[in-house]
Amino acid sequence: MVENEVLPDDPEVDADAEEGDRRRVGPKRSEASTNAVLVAAYTELTEHGWRSFSVDRVAKNAKASKQTIYRWWKSAACLAVDAVLGTLSEKPVAQASTVDVRDRIAALIEPLLVAVRTGDGAHAWRGALLAAADDGEAGEIFRAWFGEHVKIPLRHILAEQALKGAVRRDWDIDLATELLFGPIWHRLIAMRGPVPEVYTRRLVDSLLKAIAPG
Numbered sequence: 001m002v003e004n005e006v007l008p009d010d011p012e013v014d015a016d017a018e019e020g021d022r023r024r025v026g027p028k029r030s031e032a033s034t035n036a037v038l039v040a041a042y043t044e045l046t047e048h049g050w051r052s053f054s055v056d057r058v059a060k061n062a063k064a065s066k067q068t069i070y071r072w073w074k075s076a077a078c079l080a081v082d083a084v085l086g087t088l089s090e091k092p093v094a095q096a097s098t099v100d101v102r103d104r105i106a107a108l109i110e111p112l113l114v115a116v117r118t119g120d121g122a123h124a125w126r127g128a129l130l131a132a133a134d135d136g137e138a139g140e141i142f143r144a145w146f147g148e149h150v151k152i153p154l155r156h157i158l159a160e161q162a163l164k165g166a167v168r169r170d171w172d173i174d175l176a177t178e179l180l181f182g183p184i185w186h187r188l189i190a191m192r193g194p195v196p197e198v199y200t201r202r203l204v205d206s207l208l209k210a211i212a213p214g
Contacts, residue, residue, distance in 0.1 A: 033062075033064060033068075034072070035086075036062040036063065036064065037058065037059075037062040037064055037069055037072070037079070038079075038082060038083045038086045039062070039083075040057075040058045040059075040061040040062035041058050041062075041079050041080060041082070041083035042083040042084065042086075042087065042124055043061065044057055044058050044061075045080055045083060045084070045123065045124040045127040045128060046119075046120035046121075046123045046124045046127075047120075047123075049123065049126070049127045049130075050077075050080060050126075050127035050128070050130040050131045050134070051130070053076055053080060053127065053131070055069055055070075055076050055079070058079070074137050075135050075137055075138060076131070077131035077132065077134055077135030077137070077138035078135065078137050078138045078141055080127060080128050080131040080138065081128050081131055081132050081138045081141045081142050082141065083124070083128065084115070084124050084125050084127075084128040085128075085141070085142070085145050087115050087121070087124075088111050088112065088115055088149075101157065101161055101166065101208070102201070102204050102205070102208065104157055105154065105157060105180075105204045105207070105208075106200045106201065106204050108149070108150050108153055108154055109150070109180055109181070109184075109200060109203065109204075110200050112125075112184070113184070113195055113199060113200055116184070116188065116195050117194075117195055117197070122188060122192075122194070122195070125188060126188045126189055126192070128142070129142075129185065129188065129189060130189070146177075150177065150180075150181075151173060151177055154173065154176060154177065154180075155173045158171055158173070158176060158211070165213060166212075166213075167208065167211045167212060167213065168211050168212070168213055168214065171211040175210075176207055176211065179203070179206060179207045179210055180203050180204070180207055183199075183203060184199070184203075
């Protein structure tokens, strides 16, 4: 049984905190304590999955109180999503337009695929995606990350390619992201199978072929 209750707002919450900061709902927290909770949550996902995710175990392993965790995260699902996103590198630096378009698109998806292939990453990501689907706030966290790190950069790349005539002018960004990531989600969640290293190039080639000029 997933512990997904939300505790009342902490009175120390700063009313002037940035509206876009959906993850923090309580007072400022130390980096060391935050990392300990995120590592414990990631381990919890790899060992028990989302459906059996326990905030009690996370708190025990992180040496933090359950109440503190719920001050810092709005729900167990938000914590689960943050735990996997925290394993990824920062937003990739935009590559020059002279770099091959396949390499530029591959650079957007490869960090996630590396995370999925590393250790028990597939189990952790499977759990986090289910958490994002179950919980509205957690879903917003994931979509915000996806938009900033994948969707917006991909839109810029494809718009540039359309101006060059390398892809159709009527390409659709939602379809483009689905062509890139749909197979990954299918393998992780439906088939529970591995994501091979050659997958990155295959996905990029499939996308460019689908939106190539007719």
